[in-house]
Amino acid sequence: MKYKLLAAGILAFLSTGTVRAQEQEQGGQEKSLYIKGNALFAPIGILNLGIEKQISPKYTLQGDVFISPWKSFSGHELQFYSVSAEGRYYFNEAFKHWYVGANIGFAAYNASKWNYWNDDTFENWNGETLRNSNLYQRGFSIMLGVTAGYQFQLSERWNLDIYGTVGTSQGFYKGYDRTTGRRYDRAEKFNKSGEIIPYRGGVMISYKFK
Numbered sequence: 236m237k238y239k240l241l242a243a244g245i246l247a248f249l250s251t252g253t254v255r256a257q258e259q260e261q262g263g264q265e266k267s268l269y270i271k272g273n274a275l276f277a278p279i280g281i282l283n284l285g286i287e288k289q290i291s292p293k294y295t296l297q298g299d300v301f302i303s304p305w306k307s308f309s310g311h312e313l314q315f316y317s318v319s320a321e322g323r324y325y326f327n328e329a330f331k332h333w334y335v336g337a338n339i340g341f342a343a344y345n346a347s348k349w350n351y352w353n354d355d356t357f358e359n360w361n362g363e364t365l366r367n368s369n370l371y372q373r374g375f376s377i378m379l380g381v382t383a384g385y386q387f388q389l390s391e392r393w394n395l396d397i398y399g400t401v402g403t404s405q406g407f408y409k410g411y412d413r414t415t416g417r418r419y420d421r422a423e424k425f426n427k428s429g430e431i432i433p434y435r436g437g438v439m440i441s442y443k444f445k
Contacts, residue, residue, distance in 0.1 A: 266290060267330060271299075271396060271441040280305070283437060289329045297321045297336075301435075303346075311352060312371040312413075317342035319435065321382060330394055330441075336382035338400050338435065344408075347371040360421045365412060370419055374408025374426075378434050392443040400435035 266289040273283035285299030298320050305313040319340030326333045351367040358364055380402020387395040406428045410420040420426050 265445070268444045269330065269394065269441040270444050271394075271439040273437040274440050275437040276303075279308075283439075285439065287323075287330070287441070292328055293325045295323045295325070295329050297323060301342075309352075310368070311347040312345055313347070314345040315342060316344070319378070323382070325386075330386055330443075331388060333385050334383070336384070336400075338378070338380045338382050338402065340378040340380075340435070341375070342378065343375045345371065345373045359419050363419070365419055369413045370410060371413060372408040372410050372426075374406060376404050376406040378402055378404045380434060382435070386441070394441040394443070396439035396441050398436060398439070399433055401433045402431065403429060404432055404434050405429045 268289070269287045271285045271287065273281075273285075276283050281304075282302040283299065285297055287295050287297040289295050298318070301315065301317040301319075303313050303315040307313075317340055319338055321336045321338040323334045323336035325331060347368075347370065351370050353367050355367045356364055357367070380400040382398055382400040384396060384398030387397075389395055407425040408428070409418060409422070409425060411417070412419045
C-alpha cells in the first residue's frame with residue numbers, strides 16, 4: 236500500500252507540474268538547457284550524465300544516465316546501468332537555490348550488494364556454507380522516489396547541483412556464488428525485494444548550453 240501511495244504522489248506531482256508549466260508558459264520566451272556530469276563518481280570511472288530543461292519559470296525536467304562498467308571493483312562486481320526521469324520544482328526560479336522533485340528510474344545490474352561486502356559466512360537453504368564476499372546478484376530494479384537539492388550559480392553559464400533521492404526500489408534478481416557459478420538462492424526464477432533506500436545522489440557540475 237505504501238508503495239502505491241508513493242507512486243500516486245509522484246505521478247500527481249509530475250502531472251501538476253506539467254499543467255502549471257503550460258499555464259505559466261509565455262509565448263516566445265527562451266527556456267534554458269543545462270548539460271551536467273556527476274563529479275562525485277567520475278574519479279572512480281563511473282559515468283553519470285544528465286540534461287535539465289526548463290519548461291516554465293519554476294519547473295524543469297531532467298533525464299540522466301548512470302553507467303558503472305566495473306566487472307570487478309575492489310574484488311566485487313559493480314556493473315550498474317540506469318536511466319531516470321525527474322520533474323523539479325524550484326522555490327525561487329529554475330536552476331537557482333532549493334528545489335524538490337519526483338523521480339522514476341529503471342536499472343539493470345550485475346553487482347554485489349553493499350551488505351555482502353564482508354567475509355561473514357552463513358548456511359543457505361540446502362546446507363552449503365557460503366561467504367558473503369563470494370556472492371553477487373544479477374537482475375533489474377524499478378525505482379520511485381523524491382529528490383531534494385540545491386543549485387549554486389557559479390557564473391553566468393556554470394552551476395553546481397547538490398542533490399539526493401530517497402524512495403522505493405523494487406528489485407528482481409538472481410543470486411550467484413562466484414566460486415562455483417551456481418545460484419545460492421532457492422527461487423526458481425527471480426528473487427523479489429522491496430525497500431526504501433537512498434538510490435541517487437551526487438554533485439553535478441552543470442553547463443548552460445543555451
